[in-house]
Amino acid sequence: MITKTVLIKDTTPGSTSGTKEFFDVFTAALRESKLADEIRLVRAADIGVYNHGIVLKILPDNITYANVQHHDIKRIIGVTLKHGNPIKDLLYQPRAYQLRLVLKNCGRIDPESIDDYIAHDGYRALSAALQAGPDTVIREITASGLRGRGGGGFPTGLKWSMTRSTPGNEKYMICNADEGDPGAYMDRSVLEGDPHAVIEGMLIAGFAIGASQGYFYIRAEYPLAIERVQKAIDQAHAYGLVGERIFGSDFSMDLEIRLGAGAFVCGEETALIASIEGKRGTPSPRPPYPSVKGLWGKPTCINNVETLANVPSIIRNGSAWFSRIGTENSKGTKVFAVTGKVRNSGLIEVPMGTTLRDIVFEIGGGTASGKRFKAVQTGGPSGGVIPEHLLDTPVDYDNLQKLGSIMGSGGMIVMDEDDCMVDIAKFYLKFCVDESCGKCAPCRIGGYQMLNLLENISRGNATLEDLERLRLIAKAMQKASLCGLGQTAANPVLSTLRYFEDEYREHILNRRCPSKKCTALLQFIIDRSRCKKCGLCARSCPEKAITGDKEHGYTIDTARCINCGMCFETCKFGAVERN
Amino acid sequence: MIIATINGIPVHVAEGTTILEAARQVQVKIPTLCHHPDLPPTAACGICIVKVQGSNKMLRACCTPIEEGMNILTHDPEIVEVRRTVLELILSNHPNDCLKCGRNQSCELQNLAAAFGIREELFPKFISGIPKDDSTNAFVIDPDKCIHCGRCIEICQELQQVWALSFLGRGFSSRFAPAAGMRLVESPCVECGQCSSHCPTGAIFELDETVKVWQKLQDPDNYCVVQIAPSVRVAIGEAFGMPPGTNMTGKLYTVLRRLGFKAVFDTSFAADVTVME
Amino acid sequence: MAALTADDLAAIASRIHDQNASWIRVGMSTCGIAAGAERVYAALEDELQRQGAGVQLKKCGCLGMCAAEPLVEVNIAGMPRVIYCRVDEACARDIVRGHVCGGKLLQDYIIDMQSEDAS
Numbered sequence: 001m002i003t004k005t006v007l008i009k010d011t012t013p014g015s016t017s018g019t020k021e022f023f024d025v026f027t028a029a030l031r032e033s034k035l036a037d038e039i040r041l042v043r044a045a046d047i048g049v050y051n052h053g054i055v056l057k058i059l060p061d062n063i064t065y066a067n068v069q070h071h072d073i074k075r076i077i078g079v080t081l082k083h084g085n086p087i088k089d090l091l092y093q094p095r096a097y098q099l100r101l102v103l104k105n106c107g108r109i110d111p112e113s114i115d116d117y118i119a120h121d122g123y124r125a126l127s128a129a130l131q132a133g134p135d136t137v138i139r140e141i142t143a144s145g146l147r148g149r150g151g152g153g154f155p156t157g158l159k160w161s162m163t164r165s166t167p168g169n170e171k172y173m174i175c176n177a178d179e180g181d182p183g184a185y186m187d188r189s190v191l192e193g194d195p196h197a198v199i200e201g202m203l204i205a206g207f208a209i210g211a212s213q214g215y216f217y218i219r220a221e222y223p224l225a226i227e228r229v230q231k232a233i234d235q236a237h238a239y240g241l242v243g244e245r246i247f248g249s250d251f252s253m254d255l256e257i258r259l260g261a262g263a264f265v266c267g268e269e270t271a272l273i274a275s276i277e278g279k280r281g282t283p284s285p286r287p288p289y290p291s292v293k294g295l296w297g298k299p300t301c302i303n304n305v306e307t308l309a310n311v312p313s314i315i316r317n318g319s320a321w322f323s324r325i326g327t328e329n330s331k332g333t334k335v336f337a338v339t340g341k342v343r344n345s346g347l348i349e350v351p352m353g354t355t356l357r358d359i360v361f362e363i364g365g366g367t368a369s370g371k372r373f374k375a376v377q378t379g380g381p382s383g384g385v386i387p388e389h390l391l392d393t394p395v396d397y398d399n400l401q402k403l404g405s406i407m408g409s410g411g412m413i414v415m416d417e418d419d420c421m422v423d424i425a426k427f428y429l430k431f432c433v434d435e436s437c438g439k440c441a442p443c444r445i446g447g448y449q450m451l452n453l454l455e456n457i458s459r460g461n462a463t464l465e466d467l468e469r470l471r472l473i474a475k476a477m478q479k480a481s482l483c484g485l486g487q488t489a490a491n492p493v494l495s496t497l498r499y500f501e502d503e504y505r506e507h508i509l510n511r512r513c514p515s516k517k518c519t520a521l522l523q524f525i526i527d528r529s530r531c532k533k534c535g536l537c538a539r540s541c542p543e544k545a546i547t548g549d550k551e552h553g554y555t556i557d558t559a560r561c562i563n564c565g566m567c568f569e570t571c572k573f574g575a576v577e578r579n
Numbered sequence: 580m581i582i583a584t585i586n587g588i589p590v591h592v593a594e595g596t597t598i599l600e601a602a603r604q605v606q607v608k609i610p611t612l613c614h615h616p617d618l619p620p621t622a623a624c625g626i627c628i629v630k631v632q633g634s635n636k637m638l639r640a641c642c643t644p645i646e647e648g649m650n651i652l653t654h655d656p657e658i659v660e661v662r663r664t665v666l667e668l669i670l671s672n673h674p675n676d677c678l679k680c681g682r683n684q685s686c687e688l689q690n691l692a693a694a695f696g697i698r699e700e701l702f703p704k705f706i707s708g709i710p711k712d713d714s715t716n717a718f719v720i721d722p723d724k725c726i727h728c729g730r731c732i733e734i735c736q737e738l739q740q741v742w743a744l745s746f747l748g749r750g751f752s753s754r755f756a757p758a759a760g761m762r763l764v765e766s767p768c769v770e771c772g773q774c775s776s777h778c779p780t781g782a783i784f785e786l787d788e789t790v791k792v793w794q795k796l797q798d799p800d801n802y803c804v805v806q807i808a809p810s811v812r813v814a815i816g817e818a819f820g821m822p823p824g825t826n827m828t829g830k831l832y833t834v835l836r837r838l839g840f841k842a843v844f845d846t847s848f849a850a851d852v853t854v855m856e
Numbered sequence: 857m858a859a860l861t862a863d864d865l866a867a868i869a870s871r872i873h874d875q876n877a878s879w880i881r882v883g884m885s886t887c888g889i890a891a892g893a894e895r896v897y898a899a900l901e902d903e904l905q906r907q908g909a910g911v912q913l914k915k916c917g918c919l920g921m922c923a924a925e926p927l928v929e930v931n932i933a934g935m936p937r938v939i940y941c942r943v944d945e946a947c948a949r950d951i952v953r954g955h956v957c958g959g960k961l962l963q964d965y966i967i968d969m970q971s972e973d974a975s
Contacts (some may be wrong), residue, residue: 002959005936009968042961045941046924048969057968059936098920098971107883107927118865119872127862187885192885193917195796224886239860248861263749280746285622285642313974325974333974344888347920349971363970438727438746442625445668448751449702469702476664479637479657480625520975 004081005040007057009047011066013370019043022070029073039081049092050343050365066092071276076532096350096358099325101333102309103349104416106193111228117196123241125315129204130249137208138164139309143319143330150176150267150304151382151408152484153330153397156311159301162291163209166299173206173214173253174295174302176272180264181380184411186335189347191218191225194309195232199255203246204315206253209301210400214253216270218262220431230257239435264381264435268483269294269302271437282437283483302410306335314467326352330396330407340377340413357391360414368411371416375499379408381428381435382488384495385421404495408490420517421500422507426454430487443486446477450493457504458518460511467504470497484487518533519563522578524556530575537567537576598629598640598651609653612669612691613728614641615777617740621729622661623666626691629653637661660789666695671702673780674723681719682779687779688726699769709754709790714764718775718783725782729754731774743768755782796839805835806844874931878911880904883927885918891925892944899945900928903952911956912964930955941967 008026010018023043030036044535049055056076063086065076072090079085100331101401110115117123129137142157165169175198179187191198202214218226223342233255236242244252258276265271266281273295275281294300310332314322323331331354336359339345343365350359360366367373375385378395384405386393393399397407415424456462474490483488496567497504506512513521526537533553538546545561548554556567556576568576581592585602592601597620602609613624620642628637632650637658645651652658670692677683712720727746732755735744743766747756757766775783796803816825828845835843858972882888882897916933924941927940930951933939940951940962947965954960 006962007968040961042966044968045920046967048967048971085948094970096970097658098969099974100973102860102970103920104973106885107881107929108918109916110914111917113916114596115868115872119869123860123865124862189885189887189918189920208784222886224889241860265749282746285620285639287644289673310834342919344923346922346924347918349920363917393928406896433750436748436750438748439621439729440625441669441727442665444753445672445705445752446665448705449668452703472660472664473702474662476625476668480628480665481662482622482639491799 002039002040003038004061005042005059006081006403007042007044007047007059009044009049009055009239011047011055013051013054013366022068024075025070029077033547035075035077035081039077046344050362052092055092061086064092065090067169093360095356096362097332098348098363098559099351101313101325102190102197102249102306102335103193103347105197105282106189106347106405109194111193111195111450112230112231114196114239114241117194120541121316122312123200124195124314125199126203126207126241126494127247129207130251132248134164134208134210137204137315140315140319140436144314144322145319145326145329146307146310146314146322147330147397148304149310149334149409150305151379151406153407156303156307158570159291159303160205160208163299166292169301170296170298171209171211172298172300173202173211174272174276174300175202175214175216175305175308176267176269176302177216177218177222177225177305177306178260178264178267178272179222180262180267180410180435181382181409181411182428183339183413184337184346184380184409186337186410188222188225190305190309190335191222192228195225195229196236197309197312198229198305199232199236199242201303202255202310203242203253204311205301205308207251207300211301212253214255215276215295216255216257216262217266217276217280218257219262219327221262226257226259233257248553252423263437264431265437265483265485268485271483272302273300278436280523282439285482306410308363327394327396329398330469334395334407334410336412338364338389338412338414341369341371341416342368342414352396353394355392355394356386357458359412360391360394364414367414369414369416371418374415374417374419375421375424376415377405377413377424377428378494379406379488379491380411380579381431382406382484382491383408383411384491385415385424385499386442386495387499404491404498406491418517420458420513420515421496421503422454422458422513423515423517425457425496426451428492429454429489432485436485436489440480440482440486442477442480443482443489446473446481447486447489448472450477454493457507458513460507461522462508464505464508466508467497467501519565522565524561524563524565524567524576524578525558526554526556527575527577528553530573531571532575534572536572540566540570542566580648583643583645583651585651586653589749592645595644597644598645598649599627601645602640602651602653605727607653607801609640610691610694611641612666612687612726612779613730615728615730615776618730618733621733623727624669624731626662628658630655630658661740663695664701666691666697669726670697671700671704672706673726674706676719679785680724681787682724682778682781686781696813705751707752707754712757712763713786714766715763715770715786717770717772717786718763719786720763721755721782721784722756723782723816724780725755726780727753727755728779729755730777730779731783734773734777739769739771739773741767741769741771744774776825802843803840804842805840806846807831808833809845809847809850870884878932878956879914880911880931880956881914881916881929883918883925883929884915887918887922888925888927891942893926895945896926896928896943896948899948903949904956907952907957909952909956921967921969927967932956932959935959935961938966939968942966 047055054068056065101550138161146156147153181447192325234383252479260266263281271281271283290300326332333349337350375387377385400407453466478492545557588605590601612626622639624644627640629640630652709722732744736742745758757763812828816827926943928943929939
């Protein structure tokens with residue numbers, strides 16, 4: 001009869017056989033103690049703990065031991081497995097926990113079943129809100145300290161009360177699901193995994209501001225999210241939770257989906273409204289703000305998916321419960337899409353105030369390659385890079401802004417020493433240049449000029465004055481662009497300049513890319529001593545720039561070489577060097 | 580009534596007045612480029628930015644309503660530097676063919692560059708090289724000279740309700756063009772001329788046939804006659820600095836004869852008949 | 857049907873809540889599907905039928921560990937509730953034969969994370 005299960009994982013960096021070895025030793029020890037029939041040993045693929053040697057998790061006691069040595073096995077068997085007592089000095093104390101609030105139901109409930117959602121406290125908040133009345137709802141949301149999760153961080157309660165206090169019989173509620181940052185997909189996962197939570201949030205918000213119609217603005221590139229939200233709306237409609245006289249009250253609200261055609265700028269609220277109205281998706285000047293004059297000229301409230309997904313929990317558990325989580329000015333949790341050169345790319349949800357180091361190393365598991373961490377980009381193309389020495393900064397809206405980045409919608413891209421900061425700046429700026437609507441001059445022309453300057457730097461065709469030009473244009477874009485896209489498009493350039501100016505100067509003054517990323521600055525040569533004369537490089541070269549034969553070895557004709565790097569990738573012996 | 584200050588000068592204006600209008604009332608000049616008094620602000624160019632005390636943001640004066648108690652600063656080194664950079668950026672995307680341009684000496688961009696004392700180019704030039712559209716007998720469209728102020732589109736779509744012009748594409752490759760990228764002659768354009776009369780640069784201008792007329796007049800094998808529209812007798816006076824409404828019929832006939840026309844026909848009688856009908 | 861009342865919510869919840877039921881959940885968000893969750897789901901469905909195991913097979917959204925998709929969470933009465941990662945069709949069949957029918961946890965596929973739920 002099996003009473004306990006022990007999960008085993010060797011989390012030592014670079015270790016490949018540690019888990020298996022420990023497993024075998026432990027198995028033998030159990031047999032010796034005559035516990036082999038009672039304790040089940042299992043090698044885990046990933047135990048959620050990193051760089052802590054051998055880690056054991058004992059179920060059902062839920063005890064985790066870290067840095068376990070072979071000589072600890074006896075104690076563990078005797079104390080914990082036989083008697084269920086924890087061993088204090090082995091206990092693993094996680095520095096950082098994920099706290100699942102928005103993602104609570106994601107991966108736990110069937111997103112296509114409204115009953116499953118209802119079984120997980122679904123639509124109770126709506127029922128409670130309808131009884132409490134709009135003023136109480138707005139008061140609760142305001143007291144909770146919830147701020148917009150789309151990136152701006154505007155207080156949600158204030159937005160609602162502004163829309164509510166604008167006179168008008170017709171008001172609109174819009175859910176902004178036009179998520180477009182490279183590498184960010186928090187909203188997609190929430191819509192796919194828990195669509196009813198967002199619908200419930202929409203209905204509560206609509207009730208609070210006095211709207212009778214709500215729109216989901218979802219980008220067309222999210223077909224599964226669209227399908228599941230539509231299904232969820234239909235199910236809610238069938239239950240009378242969307243439509244006329246919800247829960248038998250006087251409140252009626254309909255929901256519809258509008259598809260975005262994939263323009264990043266349509267995440268900006270005035271451009272989003274123009275897009276729903278069927279116009280060209282370009283921003284217009286604010287004021288008037290949408291809360292005064294929005295969709296079809298009526299007062300409109302626009303909230304991000306994650307913001308709305310927070311709402312039902314706040315109403316259900318109260319503002320005091322919510323505001324206990326997080327920091328002074330940033331309450332609650334934040335979902336991040338951690339991607340790039342990180343071991344566990346995926347979605348995480350942490351309380352505001354968790355440090356970047358904990359996110360990247362404790363939860364993310366550090367770099368995937370094991371190479372040195374260089375920086376993390378937050379806020380997508382509107383944010384900036386944060387270097388290693390600032391990793392202990394607790395994440396909240398204000399702190400990230402001070403560092404020259406922003407919270408943004410939650411994209412977090414980890415970079416290791418192979419990433420060139422000029423290249424990174426170029427990547428993000430290129431994104432904004434491609435996505436600029438072209439309306440205002442600073443963004444349209446400024447972005448293009450900056451991209452051209454960066455291109456010159458990465459080719460070694462720049463001067464130090466070009467850095468000043470970059471700063472000059474960046475300032476004009478920040479100050480004189482009409483919308484958030486243009487105002488923040490220069491952030492990646494400015495933040496890489498701020499923390500990694502050395503790298504820029506190295507490109508300009510010495511025509512060298514320290515990360516060996518900017519191929520135009522590299523020179524490929526074959527190291528004769530390591531070359532095995534296999535000829536693979538010569539066959540891979542698209543320009544036939546590698547000559548020689550299997551007898552005499554091979555050389556690269558640098559005049560013909562186009563620096564594509566194919567030979568470097570192909571060589572199995574590390575004989576191709578790039579400098 | 581709203582009370583605020585601009586560069587320390589108190590202003591009293593009606594609610595809804597923009598910062599730009601308020602500044603003009605107290606003789607403070609904020610430079611503008613895309614703004615046109617006939618049209619709602621498109622807020623495109625970013626030249627008219629100003630600061631409000633207590634905020635490090637810069638606001639567009641053309642479209643921001645002035646608020647009670649605002650302390651507005653229209654000029655300081657930072658504001659002027661940003662304006663100048665924006666202007667330099669616009670110029671980097673504009674061909675330098677002023678001498679050959681239909682809008683030479685009546686160009687708002689040229690005037691602004693002169694006002695900022697631009698003598699050399701700070702940024703490399705990038706011109707899209709989109710071909711001109713001279714498919715109609717009325718206008719020539721030269722997209723390379725467009726500064727994306729959006730006036731022509733605003734007036735074509737919202738005021739005239741014709742919808743012949745629109746923006747196409749996005750980012751650096753966005754351009755104004757007859758709807759859906761067709762040629763102007765195939766578009767719904769009715770040749771009303773509002774776009775060209777509101778264009779600040781040479782991006783849309785009237786087809787100029789003066790040279791052709793001179794050639795015909797000077798050709799001894801040609802017998803040239805001229806017929807004038809009723810409005811020209813008055814309009815031409817304004818062009819020569821006369822007070823609006825001055826009747827120039829006699830002078831006009833004489834001038835046309837001196838230019839070499841063998842006969843001058845006047846449409847005014849036919850116009851009167853039309854009116855009587 | 858007629859509009860729901862607040863009491864109906866509780867009725868639906870208690871109908872759904874059956875803590876003791878055995879179930880298997882497959883993460884079927886874009887990340888899971890891209891990694892092959894649909895094939896895994898089909899394999900589980902087929903193998904459950906072959907073995908005649910009375911286990912509920914369900915779809916769910918993304919747990920967050922996208923790099924380790926497809927994820928399959930298994931809850932069988934009397935066994936610890938575990939999540940298997942990087943599951944392929946062969947592994948899916950092993951889950952049914954080994955874990956569901958044989959009472960054994962699979963080696964080298966279990967994934968765990970340090971998290972807790974708010975509320």
